[in-house]
Amino acid sequence: MKGCDNYSTTIQLYLDNELTGQELEDFRAHLEECEACRAELEAEERLSALLHRSRPLYFAPDALRERVLQAAESSPAFIPYSPVGLRKRITRVLARPLQSASHRVNNWGALVASILLVAVGLLLVPGILRQSSANSYIEAAVAAHRSFLNGNLPLEVQSGSPSVVTAWFAGKVPFTFHLPSSAEESGHEQVYRLTGGRLVNYKGEYSALVGYQVQQQKISLLVASSRSAVSAGGEVVPSGGIVFHYNKRANFNVITWSNHGLTYALVSSLPGSGRQSCMVCHQNMGDGDHFSARQ
Amino acid sequence: MSWNDDGAGRADATGIEHLDGLYSYALVLTRNHAEAEDLVQETYVRAIQAMGRLRPGSNMKGWLFTILRNVWFNQLRKLRTGPQIVEIEVGDGIASSVVEPSKDSHDLYVSKLEAEQVRAAIQELPAEFREIILLREYEDLSYQEIASVLDCPVGTVMSRLGRARAKLRVLLSVRLEGFDLPGMRSAK
Numbered sequence: 001m002k003g004c005d006n007y008s009t010t011i012q013l014y015l016d017n018e019l020t021g022q023e024l025e026d027f028r029a030h031l032e033e034c035e036a037c038r039a040e041l042e043a044e045e046r047l048s049a050l051l052h053r054s055r056p057l058y059f060a061p062d063a064l065r066e067r068v069l070q071a072a073e074s075s076p077a078f079i080p081y082s083p084v085g086l087r088k089r090i091t092r093v094l095a096r097p098l099q100s101a102s103h104r105v106n107n108w109g110a111l112v113a114s115i116l117l118v119a120v121g122l123l124l125v126p127g128i129l130r131q132s133s134a135n136s137y138i139e140a141a142v143a144a145h146r147s148f149l150n151g152n153l154p155l156e157v158q159s160g161s162p163s164v165v166t167a168w169f170a171g172k173v174p175f176t177f178h179l180p181s182s183a184e185e186s187g188h189e190q191v192y193r194l195t196g197g198r199l200v201n202y203k204g205e206y207s208a209l210v211g212y213q214v215q216q217q218k219i220s221l222l223v224a225s226s227r228s229a230v231s232a233g234g235e236v237v238p239s240g241g242i243v244f245h246y247n248k249r250a251n252f253n254v255i256t257w258s259n260h261g262l263t264y265a266l267v268s269s270l271p272g273s274g275r276q277s278c279m280v281c282h283q284n285m286g287d288g289d290h291f292s293a294r295q
Numbered sequence: 296m297s298w299n300d301d302g303a304g305r306a307d308a309t310g311i312e313h314l315d316g317l318y319s320y321a322l323v324l325t326r327n328h329a330e331a332e333d334l335v336q337e338t339y340v341r342a343i344q345a346m347g348r349l350r351p352g353s354n355m356k357g358w359l360f361t362i363l364r365n366v367w368f369n370q371l372r373k374l375r376t377g378p379q380i381v382e383i384e385v386g387d388g389i390a391s392s393v394v395e396p397s398k399d400s401h402d403l404y405v406s407k408l409e410a411e412q413v414r415a416a417i418q419e420l421p422a423e424f425r426e427i428i429l430l431r432e433y434e435d436l437s438y439q440e441i442a443s444v445l446d447c448p449v450g451t452v453m454s455r456l457g458r459a460r461a462k463l464r465v466l467l468s469v470r471l472e473g474f475d476l477p478g479m480r481s482a483k
Contacts, residue, residue, distance in 0.1 A: 008457070009453065009457065012453070012456065012457050012460070013453070016431065016437075016438065016456075017437075018437070018438055018453075044460070047460065047463075047464055047467075048432060050409070050413065050467070050471075051413060051428070051432040051433065052432065052433075053409070053410070054409065054410040054413040054414065055433055056315040056316060056319055056433060057319035057322070057323070057414060057417070057429060057433050058315065058318055058319045058322050058414070059315055059318075060314045060315050060317075060318035060335070061318075061332065063332075064314070064318065064332045064335060064336065065311070065314055067332075067336050068311060068314060068335070068336060068339045069311065071336060071339055071340050071343065072311075072339065072343055132311075133311075136312065203312075203315075204315050
C-alpha cells in the first residue's frame with residue numbers, strides 16, 4: 001500500500017473539491033480501506049467546519065456599506081443592467097461627432113437620443129440598486145423557505161402561541177418585533193396556524209424565520225431589519241397604509257413589505273398569484289377588504 | 296484579465312453582496328479598520344469605473360478580490376515598503392470591536408468566543424497564510440481562482456494552503472481547548 005504520508009496532499013485536494021476523475025476514484029477506494037486517512041480527513045473537515053462557522057470573518061460596518069452604495073450611485077460610469085450592445089451603440093454614437101464634421105448634422109438625432117438614454121439610466125440607478133437589494137432579499141427568503149420545507153432549517157422554537165415565539169426571538173435578533181395574535185383570538189376564523197420560528201442569517205445579521213401552516217401547507221415569514229432588507233418591485237398593491245410587493249419565484253409566491261423599520265417576506269405555494277394568495281387567509285377576516293377591493 | 300464563468304461568480308449590478316468578504320480580505324491584509332475601509336471603498340470605486348469592461352458572465356467576485364489586492368500592493372509600493380506584505384500591528388480590540396450578532400443557543404451557531412478565537416488565530420498567521428485561508432475557507436474560491444487573485448501558480452496555492460492550515464491548526468489548539476487536532480504530519 002502507498003505510504004499514508006503521501007496522502008496528505010490528496011486529502012487536502014479532496015477536502016477542497018479539487019480531485020477529479022481517476023484520482024478521485026482512487027482516493028475514495030483508498031479511504032475505504034485506510035482508517036488513518038479517514039481519521040485525518042475527518043479531522044481536517046472539523047477544522048474547516050470550525051472556520052466555516054465563523055463566517056463571515058468580519059462584518060463590514062454599515063457606514064462602509066453606505067459609502068460604497070453612494071459611490072456606485074454617484075458614478076456616471078456605472079449603468080448596471082444596460083445591455084453591452086446598447087452601451088457600445090451609445091459610445092459609438094457619442095464618438096461620431098468628434099470624428100467627422102460632415103457627419104455631425106446627421107447624428108444630432110441619435111446624439112440627443114443617446115444623451116437622453118444615458119440621463120434616464122443615471123436617474124434609474126438608485127431605483128435599480130434598490131431593486132437589486134430587494135431581489136436579494138426575495139432570493140434569501142425563497143432559499144430559507146426551501147430549506148424550511150425540506151427540513152434543513154428545523155424550527156428552533158415550536159409553539160402556536162405568538163407570545164411564546166415573540167419572547168423566544170427577544171434578544172436574539174437585532175430588532176424588536178411582535179407577532180400579532182392569531183385570527184382566532186381576533187374573533188375571526190383561523191385559517192393559518194403559527195408553528196414556531198428560528199434564526200437565519202441575512203447579510204451578516206440574524207433575522208427571524210417564522211413558520212405557519214395553512215391548508216396542509218407550510219408557509220414562512222422572513223423578518224429582517226430594513227437597514228439590510230428592501231421591499232420593492234413586482235406587483236405593487238398599497239393596502240392598509242402598507243405597500244405590498246408581489247413576486248413569483250420558482251413556483252413560490254413571495255409577498256414583501258416594509259413597516260416600522262422591518263422588512264417582511266412571506267413565501268408560500270398557495271394557489272393564485274398576487275393578492276389572490278392573501279385572500280386565502282384574509283378573505284374572512286376583518287382586513288379582508290384591504291386585499292379584495294384595492295387595485 | 297480573463298475569468299472563467301463558473302456559474303457562481305456571475306456578475307451582478309454592484310458586487311455589494313461581496314462587501315463582507317472584501318472587508319474581511321482588506322482587514323486580513325491591513326489589520327487596520329480604517330485602512331481596510333478605505334481599501335474596500337477604493338476597490339469599489341475602481342470596479343465601478345471598470346464595470347463596462349467586465350464581460351457578461353465574468354467572475355465578478357474573483358475580479359473584485361484581485362482589484363483589492365492590486366490596490367493594496369500599489370499603496371504599499373508608493374510607501375516604498377517593497378513588494379512584500381508589511382506586518383502592521385493589529386489595532387486594540389480588532390476582534391471585539393467588530394459587531395457580533397447575538398448568541399444563539401442552537402449548536403449550529405458558533406459561539407461568540409469561538410469566533411473571536413478563530414479570528415485572533417488567523418490574525419496571528421503570516422500575511423500570505425492569512426489571505427489564502429480567507430480566500431479558500433471563507434470565500435470558497437477554487438485553487439485556480441486563488442492563483443489568479445494571488446498571481447501565482449496553482450501548485451503554490453496548494454502547498455501554501457497546506458502550510459497555512461497546519462500553522463492555523465497549531466494556533467487554534469492553543470486557543471481552543473479540546474479542539475481535536477488533525478495529525479501533525481503536514482505541519483512543518
